[in-house]
Amino acid sequence: MLDVTELTAVLEDLTRMHIRLPVRQRLSFTTLSVLHTLEGRGPMRLTGLTAAEQVTQSAITQLVAKLERDGLVERRPDPSDGRAVLVHVTDAGAAVVRSRRAERVAGLERLAAALTPAERDAIAAALPALARIARAGDEPGGHP
Numbered sequence: 001m002l003d004v005t006e007l008t009a010v011l012e013d014l015t016r017m018h019i020r021l022p023v024r025q026r027l028s029f030t031t032l033s034v035l036h037t038l039e040g041r042g043p044m045r046l047t048g049l050t051a052a053e054q055v056t057q058s059a060i061t062q063l064v065a066k067l068e069r070d071g072l073v074e075r076r077p078d079p080s081d082g083r084a085v086l087v088h089v090t091d092a093g094a095a096v097v098r099s100r101r102a103e104r105v106a107g108l109e110r111l112a113a114a115l116t117p118a119e120r121d122a123i124a125a126a127l128p129a130l131a132r133i134a135r136a137g138d139e140p141g142g143h144p
Contacts, residue, residue, distance in 0.1 A: 022103035035089060039097040043086035
């Protein structure tokens with residue numbers, strides 16, 4: 001039987017550890033989340049980023065301006081609506097995401113090596129269900 005309270009606690013601990021695995025390019029959580037969102041979902045309007053990142057319009061506007069100054073994102077006209085702009089991750093921003101992912105992979109490989117084969121198999125068996133939960137969380141209503 002799935003203990004959702006225990007699952008929540010484990011996922012919180014795992015998330016905290018996972019976020020901290022990369023040691024280079026110390027950027028704020030929100031900054032990294034915006035870069036990951038844009039790299040994964042593609043260009044977005046500021047209103048979409050505001051909703052995705054669960055921050056205020058003012059906060060996302062300021063953050064995007066800083067990321068733009070740093071060369072990590074750029075604004076381009078929305079081809080479907082000339083009055084709006086889309087925020088795109090630049091090659092430099094995508095490189096930050098790739099670098100952090102590579103560091104996480106290396107860190108998790110090191111940690112997983114300390115597990116028993118049965119523990120690694122159990123994690124592998126759980127991956128499809130965890131992926132489905134993650135995808136469902138991105139859908140309207142949060143249902144699989």
